[in-house]
Amino acid sequence: MKNTYVNITGKLPRGLVGLYADISEHAEKLDIDFLVVGAMARDMVLVHGYGSTIERGTRDVDFGINVASWDEFSALRDSLLEAGYERDAGKYHRLTCEDKEGLPWEIDIVPFGEIADGENRIHWPPEQDFVMNVLGFSEAFEDALDVQISEEPNIIIPVASPAGICLLKLVSWLDREVELRGKDATDVEYLIQSYSKIPEIYDALYDEGYMEAREWDETKASAMKLGEDVAEIASMETIEFLEEELFNNSARTEQFVRDMQGQKSLMQCAERLHVFAEAFLGKR
Known part of the structure; x- marks a missing residue:
């Protein structure tokens, strides 16, 4: 932002x-x-x-x-x-x-x-x-x-900022006891869904090609934009830590998606996290 x-x-x-x-x-x-x-x-x-x-x-x-x-x-x-x-x-x-x-x-x-x-x-x-x-x-x-x-x-x-909160939530999910970390993943899902409420972000989704890249799915476009913005503020050490400990670990990624789910579709959460991770790691 x-x-x-x-x-x-x-x-x-x-x-x-x-x-x-x-x-x-x-x-x-x-x-x-x-x-x-x-x-x-x-x-x-x-x-x-x-x-x-x-x-x-x-x-x-x-x-x-x-x-x-x-x-x-x-x-x-x-x-x-x-x-x-x-x-x-x-x-x-x-x-x-x-x-x-x-x-x-x-x-x-x-x-x-x-x-x-x-x-x-x-x-x-x-x-x-x-x-x-x-x-x-x-x-x-x-x-x-x-x-x-x-x-x-x-x-x-x-x-x-939302990007800063998201970064901390990802690290916290990895660090917290299993029974307590669900809210970190649901907060990441909330951030993805709510990011376009910020007018500056909403405009960027349309003006900078995010909506087109994600076939006009606003939530996926928001996940892409948030992933890039989190990577923009993160140190290389933090990016590499999350890549190794979360995004390249299929068991943890699957659990994170389940923790994101709440009342939402598991497939939707998996797709959104994939879009986020792809954008986040693509900014290395």
């Missing part, structure tokens, strides 16, 4: 706007860069920004923070705890809170950047036995959109 600004003022609950403003203020005081990721990023851009439908609501607020050490991560976490956020008993990276309207939220904070090891993995304290792959976060951060959530006061926050 060439247009990197989205205005959704008035479309989020006031309590959620306040929550984003508060976390943004804490991060700014510590000079920590962040971006919104996950299902909330999906909804902020595609639902509130461009009018797509909500298929799965969320009470999770997911952030990626670009840090060099666990000390930086802990500084932000401790700052939020001192401000009244609460620890989650089971997950070190999760905090909980109620917004100003009394609604509960779960806040996941995932560090990336120099904190990761040579294989783009982070090892969570204190035992460092929980390992997470943060491949793709740096690319999503560089491609983030500026999303305005309030005009009075003026609040603009960085949110992962």
Whole structure:
């Protein structure tokens, strides 16, 4: 996307706007860069920004923070705890809170950047036995959109673009426990179906030959365009990882398609993923 600004003022609950403003203020005081990721990023851009439908609501607020050490991560976490956020008993990276309207939220904070090891993995304290792959976060951060959530006061926050969200979902599906990864695949299917809601993308489908190339099937044309756009932001390391671990692995590809399916046709999902993968790998 060439247009990197989205205005959704008035479309989020006031309590959620306040929550984003508060976390943004804490991060700014510590000079920590962040971006919104996950299902909330999906909804902020595609639902509130461009009018797509909500298929799965969320009470999770997911952030990626670009840090060099666990000390930086802990500084932000401790700052939020001192401000009244609460620890989650089971997950070190999760905090909980109620917004100003009394609604509960779960806040996941995932560090990336120099904190990761040579294989783009982070090892969570204190035992460092929980390992997470943060491949793709740096690319999503560089491609983030500026999303305005309030005009009075003026609040603009960085949110992962659809291409960035898709990249993270592909990596997450490979990294997550089998019983939890279905939503990553269904989100990729949602991104494919909703991508043409963005006027710039819709115009490109017709003006740049995607519709003709896919016999005027808009969803397949969107899959092709999204595949190219994800590859455009991805590092070669990330592309090669996904090629080897997902797209060249027939068993995993078949499972990904089944996870995409939901109430949709298995054949349609398989065709869309094939078009996406062909475009994604063709941009190497």
